[in-house]
Amino acid sequence: MAKTAEYGLGEYTFPRGWFMVAASDEVTKKPIGVRFFAQDMVLYRGESGKAYIMDAYCPHMGTHLANNTTSYVVRDDSHVEGESIRCPYHGWRFGPDGKCDDIPYSPAPIPKAACVQTWPLEERAGCVFVWYDPENGTPDYDLPPFEEYTDPAWVPWKIDHLGELACHPQEILDNMADKAHLEPVHGSCDMQSFENQFNDHVIRQVLKAGHRTLASDGGDYMTNDTWYTGPGILQSRMIGEHPSLMLICHTPIDDGVVKVWHALLVKSPNAVANEDDVALARQYQESSRLAFAQDFEIWGNKRACIHPMMVQGDGPFHKVRIWYKQFYNPREKAQDFQKRANGTIVTKGTASEPWAKAS
Template identity: 30%
Template sequence: MAETAYAYMEPGLYARGWHIVLFSQELSAGDVKALSYFDRELVIFRGESGSVAVLDAYCPHLGAHLASDGGRPHGDTIACPFHGWRFDSQGTCVDIPYAKKIPEKAVHALKSWPVIEKNGFIAIWYDPMGNPPEDYLPDIAPWGPDGWGDWRFQRSRIRAQPCDVIENIVDVAHFAHVHGGEVKSFENRFGERTVTQLSTVQRSATAGMVMPEGAPFDMNALHEEAVENAADAWGDATYHGPSIMYYYTESRSADLNFASWWVNYHTPVNAEEVDLCSAVIVSSLTDEPLPDEFREMYPLTAHLAFGQDVVIWRDKTYRESPILCDGDGPINKLRRWYDQFYRPLSG
């Protein structure tokens, strides 16, 4: 097999870092769910105290899936539905109901995954080398019941590569063909674990636009209306690590003045599939509340904007050595930045 230029092209490798698996609203106390990520079967549960745990899914005893039959939560532990072996959030076997002594090999036989719950989402830390989690996910202060409310999200599972998805952060040229926009300003900034896109994009009557299937309204009509009623809008999108993007945007027009936070993520399922998700909260920039109709419609339009990219991602192939031109944005620089999450940490 020929060597690849980037480690992320090697089969069987996944990016080291935090990856979102659920939103907090999807997991109540006592809930147990099966997950499939990184070509592994996992189980996630929320204990009686509210804490969240993620473990490898198969019991080390005789291999039962811990989420079978809805799972068996007990306080802050989970019991195997086959024989009742009980495990805590660290994967430690704490009880076997019919045994006088827990076998020594069983004590730490089940892998647990580092978990973080913040900003209304639940993420797990993936690192095949076992390095400790890094603290690079910022707070989103407006999120929550005392702020702008909870996320409105849409998730899909498609055949795509994570490297296809993350390149959007530097792809200045696609706005005029996918999103119906004319780029007024565009800048990328690279940090150690972050890459940011600062952009001003205006709706254009001459720009092309991808049409996702199943749109609940006429996207062409909406686009025409946005062109006629041009808004002063800008956005700041930042990838924090390899798979979680925060996007903050403000828009001001004669009719509406609002701000919005988005969380977009792509979490690898296996070597061929990723889970894609776009989540949105929105609020007025003035003392006047946003119209109810707009508050309902805006998340749908945001999901469709993300869906325009999804249409492309699910059908494309990855070019390891693309033919690039001077207007393409720093794609190769992004690839070198992204590659760090697939290579061993130095030092």
């Protein structure tokens, strides 16, 4: 798959932003190795329950801090102590700030360079998110609140792990403007309206159409409000057969390869969701996952599209690509891309914006 440089996105290989790295239930006191942004990292939970992420390799002699089952450090349950993680090789221990806080056999002061890189981590709605920033700055926007996740009338999602996709995330972001794929891929017939809103770090697609998979058989219309908060977290509020909120997260593993998750919150008709509502929500999440799998299959098999061949009726791909550049460039330049993208674009060829009115 093509690389970031081929799309001409900017100075950095990976975008700045909040990104999912795991489901909460994967992160325990037993450290795990993960790979994102072309770096091997470890994820673990300290004894307080708080989760941490740091560079995988010990500065002493390069040992992987998580991938070990046989060292007595691991077997004696001293791999995680308090909030710190101990290297399985010679037992150096690192705190959640990445600094070595114990070298068990050396009386000498701990060298300043004995530290590993860490990244800010937040846990919300059953997901663990990292703030990735090539400039190592603090977050410049907030994680979404996912308020419905804790609302008793909503059935909390179960995370679908969709695995790796060998596709540059640019091609996934393009979907936000892709009005013309909705009918052939998803069966979204009878399009009523299609609009994109660009607002700083948020991009939105608002559409009303039929949907062969998710709307009821009677041919009802679905209203979808779909938005990215930054470059890696998509939510979609669907007013269809059942009100629901979809989550799709994709995080770069290497340049041109992403890891992808999907989940769906479903509102029950009751004040407190019961067992039947949970069963129905699981079914509905599966329909939603299958609808997303239609995009996934296209992305997994296509060649890179560096320059879309645009015709009348295509959505504003060029604007999406300008918007996306803000995350691949130093933050002092982000505003320039936001200013160029901000605004609302209606794509014509719908019931509310027919071609006849387009001239």
